[in-house]
Amino acid sequence: MCSADVAIITYDWVDGHEEPYPDFNTKHQCRNFESVLKWGREHLVNVPVSQLGRIGDEVDLMEVP
Helix, strand or coil: CCCCCCCCCCEECECCCCCCEECCCCCCCCCCHHHHHHHHHHCCCCCCHHHCCCCCCCCCECCCC
16 A cells, blocks of 8 residues: 555556566655546546557567566
8 A cells, every 4th residue: 555656657658568567666654545446437538458569669668667
């Protein structure tokens, strides 16, 4: 619960991975867990993996961040 936060987690294309890989290299700050859950429910964005795609000019990272 202490690591709950509202930081954005970005995803990168990584060589050898078929799907984008999350970059967890973000700073975390403790928050009120119930408030974070409420915020998350109110701002939920659900993108199915089947809807992910490459534009054509992205570059794969050599390794997972």
